[in-house]
Amino acid sequence: MCVEEYIPLRITELCEKRGYTKYRLSQLTEMSQTALGNILNKKSMPTVVTLERICDAFGITLAQFFAEDGGRLNLTEDQNEILEIWDNLESKEREILMTFIRSLKK
Numbered sequence: 001m002c003v004e005e006y007i008p009l010r011i012t013e014l015c016e017k018r019g020y021t022k023y024r025l026s027q028l029t030e031m032s033q034t035a036l037g038n039i040l041n042k043k044s045m046p047t048v049v050t051l052e053r054i055c056d057a058f059g060i061t062l063a064q065f066f067a068e069d070g071g072r073l074n075l076t077e078d079q080n081e082i083l084e085i086w087d088n089l090e091s092k093e094r095e096i097l098m099t100f101i102r103s104l105k106k
Contacts, residue, residue, distance in 0.1 A: 007051070008040045010065060014058045018088065028057035059087070059094070 001009075015025060022040070026033045031053065038044040046054065048062075055065050075083070089097065 004042060004045060006066075007046065008042055011036075011040060011054060014060075018058065020057075025054070025057055029053045059091070 011025075015021070020028075022033050022036055025031075026036050029036070029050075031050070035044075035050075039046050039050075051065070052062060055062055058065075086094065086097070
């Protein structure tokens with residue numbers, strides 16, 4: 001699949017996975033809904049900077065964006081489950097979870 005087709009499909013997949021609407025993604029990326037719509041409708045290609053903003057909104061790296069398995073190699077089933085749960089959390093929930101995890105290290 002070429003990158004022109006992959007990028008909009010991947011963004012759509014991540015939105016569905018996170019329950020984001022185009023409006024929500026535009027808020028998180030500080031992009032207009034029109035600009036996002038143009039990317040999703042294959043009318044324009046995002047720059048690397050724009051793609052980084054989109055990845056930040058999803059809490060992933062560019063490498064994870066382009067990795068077919070989300071960039072999770074050689075992880076145990078439990079580690080994959082934890083990351084799946086993490087992927088579906090909102091930013092505030094992630095902060096709470098990180099606070100809890102850090103408290104376990106002490």
